[in-house]
Amino acid sequence: MSQAEVIGTGGADGSDRPGGAGAAAGSDAGPRALWTLGLFRSELFTTLRRWRTLALLAVLAAVPVLIGIAVKIETGDGGSSGGGGGEGPAFITQITNNGLFLVFAALAATLPVFLPMAVGVVAGDAIAGEANAGTLRYLLVAPAGRTRLLLAKYATVLTFTLVATLVVAASALAVGAVLFPLGDVTTISGTTISFGDGLLRAALIAVVVAASLAGLAALGLFVSTLTGSGIAAMATTVGLLITVQILDTIPQLDAIHPYLFPHYWLSFSDLLREPLYWDDVQKNLGLQALYAAVFGSAAWARFTSKDITA
Secondary structure, eight states: OOOHHHTTTSSTTTTTTTTTTHHTHHHHHHHHHHHHHHHHHHHHHHHSSHHHHHHHHHHHHHHHHHHHHHHHHTTTTTTOOOOOOOGGGGGGTTTTTTTTHHHHHHHHHHHHTTTHHHHHHHHHHHHHHHHEEEHHHHHHSSSSSSHHHHHHHHHHHHHHHHHHHHHHHHHHHHHHHHHHHOOEEOOTSSSOOOOOHHHEEEEEHHHHHTTTTHHHHHHHHHHHHHSSSSHHHHHHHHHHHHHHHTTTOOOTTTTTTTGGGGTTTTGGGGSSSOOOOHHHHHHHEEEEEHHHHHHHHHHHHHHHHOOOOO
């Protein structure tokens, strides 16, 4: 069998056996579903076991620790930790009264830089890293198919995104509980909700923050299909992230700001209002879905037509 025949078996429709998907769609549906799940599980475990991934998670877990210690030291003499407000790092002003606010402050601090950079590294390395290591061709020889492999890679990146976000939130909650009091939560609207409701809000916010990075994950996966160098793909993804964030801060370009994927990232603060304010959150999630669809389709088109030689 020639190399072209071996690599060509990974078709765009996910069928790898001679005869295509139509010939065995009925009999192979169950085994293929199991194979897809097994492929995703294998990709996820491989990603989470890498030292680079563990190092990224350790850095993310350390950010709430540093914030908590800094606030504790600054307010240890009864001083104030800063000005008021409800968005971004201004959550820090509430930490001394309620350690649960360290979760919101840590997510606000990591979302603009640390979380997206970690996602960009993992997404950029998803396909290009396999090609660079010479393992991509062997993955396609197995009965995976290019479409299913790409979906498994994207699902892995999204799962890592959720894990990374939960690591930040869990670390912040633990540090907040140790260093500061816990109790009823005063919302941005000035009303008070119970600590249990506050925990539910924190969990909801963590999920929204993770979903806010779905567009970046798709962008990184697309970049990863364009090159055989994992380092180049990671650097390009992070570079694009920084460039778009800079564009989002230029007042003269305010007309395009609502279409840039980081524009609504901090809209999660609206979930601390009473009642919940969903407008900007929905705009954010819709924008992420659009980016995921566009760049996911571009990644699929590139990957399923790419000549795999490594």
